[in-house]
Amino acid sequence: MxxxxxxxxxxxxxxxxxxxxxxxxxxxxxxxxxxxxxxxxxxxxxxxxxxxxxxxxxxxxxxxxxxxxxxxxxxxxxxxxxxxxxxxxxxxxxxxxxxxxxxxxxxxxxxxxxxxxxxxxxxxxxxxxxxxxxxxxxxxxxxxxxxxxxxxxxxxxxxxxxxxxxxxxxxxxxxxxxxxxxxxxxxxxxxxTDLDLAARATDAAVAALRQEYRLEGKQVVLYAGTFGRANDIPTLVAAAEELAAQNPDMCWLFMGLGYHEPLIREAAARCPAIRLVPPQPRHAVFTWFRLAAVSVVSFLEMPVLDANSPAKFYDSLAVGTPVIVTNQGWTKAFVEQHGAGWFVPAGQPDALATKLLELLAQPEKLQTAGQRGKQAARQLFxxxxxxxxxxxxxxxxxxxx
Missing domain, CATH: 3.40.50.2000 (Glycogen Phosphorylase B;)
Structure with missing residues (x-):
């Protein structure tokens, strides 16, 4: 055919x-x-x-x-x-x-x-x-x-x-x-997602990445993807700065390119806990997700965006890293049903910082949610x-x- x-x-x-x-x-x-x-x-x-x-x-x-x-x-x-x-x-x-x-x-x-x-x-x-x-x-x-x-x-x-x-x-x-x-x-x-590529995120690969980027002892929050107008990036930057003031062991990585890159670059210049990471090839991104304690998948509060099917959502769960989502659609229902993450409303930096502060203080809770997400990814993604x-x-x- x-x-x-x-x-x-x-x-x-x-x-x-x-x-x-x-x-x-x-x-x-x-x-x-x-x-x-x-x-x-x-x-x-x-x-x-x-x-x-x-x-x-x-x-x-x-x-x-x-x-x-x-x-x-x-x-x-x-x-x-x-x-x-x-x-x-x-x-x-x-x-x-x-x-x-x-x-x-x-x-x-x-x-x-x-x-x-x-x-x-x-x-x-x-x-x-x-x-x-x-x-x-x-x-x-x-x-x-x-x-x-x-x-x-x-x-x-x-x-x-x-x-x-x-x-x-x-x-x-x-x-x-x-x-x-x-x-x-x-x-x-x-x-x-590509489970064969996700398998490249080994313990050794994560350890090497931590050492290369001087992240030993840091609790990493990751946003990976487009810095577009629809991605609510100003909320994430505000939450990152607020969280950094309360948790000195946190490091928020923004990985990608897009419209809001200048905003992130300015925040990174004034706040050492915020880092801008250049885009990575598809086959390498999974190690970055596994390095993180939690990842954030964010969009503006628009009904049309609730239907999105973002790659970063799947990639994070595939390596056992739980996800915070900010839209009201099926991803919210998914993480709640599978116990693989949490929902925080879009446009609320204080609420996002508070939730992250709570979660980073409970690594066992993050690990349990990550394992549930990984199991769901194997079955469905x-x-x-x-x-x-x-x-x-x-x-x-x-x-x-």
Whole structure:
């Protein structure tokens, strides 16, 4: 079977990114022919050269289209449009596929997958990584009312035209079915994590990292990910400074890049307990999570963000580090159900500092929660199992002609 994949951003484990689809494509390509239409955006951002850029068996067609998080809305829209034009042309040139897999975000990548599927008269599967256009609209990136209406109409039409829909969280699934899409046509496939890479976070690797970064005797709090507008970073910085004044053995690491990096850099300059760590390759990030006593997964208090499926949530639990979440959605329900973490409302630095102070004084409680999270991760977050589910959905969809 030939599977044609539309994904604007391809990464591998040498990149400072989740590399979800690297794992999924590697599994699926063992059974089927896979052609990926993407861009070279991340290829120049590799931090190491340990992994091949493409999984074995995957064919790639890639456009040189610049993109980065510092781009404004207009420049991002241009990049999305350039990918659509390239992907549409290439999608009509490749050997006819049996099924098409369209991966959003952005929504335009799913749209071009649907267009090519219609033109070539093959079924397509829609993977929903984030709720677009709800997220950019909530963040004020689409001010015109007519544009918002058009985008919502486009979104619903894509759900309707897809043979199957793959949301990355239970809350996303609920959102899709609430639009009238039959539940039988929707399968939740969690973002998940790479348990083989998590196994690299050994005691020796953690000890070496502690020594290299002079963290011996420190209780580490970790935020790893994008420093974006949606991530409530000012709250974390304020909580870190408050906590540092009360717990001299605490060190809060902020690992990543993004909009709020200057804010973190300024805080680190005035508070030695706050450190800014550069982005790490995918295969190394797990040791940083295991080094931490607790990690924080934060978002602004917006209903659309409650549905998120953040990689750092899965990665932390996979190595036995409990998580504090700040959104009200399924991650809150998950950590409470499994005893793998805690909830603190977004935008409340005092409450976050108080909870962390309480937890850091109870290392046994942190360890117990971490072990519960690790057990849940083994059962529910393995990307090899998720890849098998995606493969089955694609195989079934290919029969719906």
């Amino acid at each position: 030939h599977i044609l994949v539309f994904s604007q951003y391809h990464t591998n484990p040498d990149c400072p990114a989740t590399s979800r689809h690297y794992s999924l494509l590697a599994h699926i390509a063992r059974y089927h022919r896979v052609t990926l239409i993407t861009t070279r955006t991340w290829e120049q951002q590799r931090l190491t050269q340990e992994f091949p850029w493409l999984p074995e068996g995957v064919e790639m067609r890639a456009a040189d289209i610049p993109y980065h998080n510092r781009m404004g809305p207009a420049r991002r829209v241009l990049a999305f449009g350039q990918y659509v034009a390239y992907a549409y042309r290439e999608g009509l040139k490749v050997d006819k596929p049996d099924v098409i897999w369209g991966i959003s975000t952005p929504l335009t990548a799913a749209w071009v997958a649907a267009r090519v599927a219609r033109r070539r008269r093959v079924p397509w599967v829609f993977e929903v990584q984030d709720l677009w256009p709800s997220f950019p609209i909530a963040m004020g990136a689409v001010p015109a009312g007519w544009a918002r209406q058009r985008l919502f109409a486009l979104e619903k039409s894509l759900y309707q035209s897809a043979a199957h829909v793959l949301p990355l969280s239970p809350d996303m699934t609920r959102y899709v079915t609430d639009l009238g899409i039959p539940a039988a046509k929707v399968t939740t496939v969690l973002n998940g 393995d990307r090899q199992q998720i890849a098998h589910t995606v493969k089955q959905v694609l195989e079934k969809a290919a029969t719906l002609r």
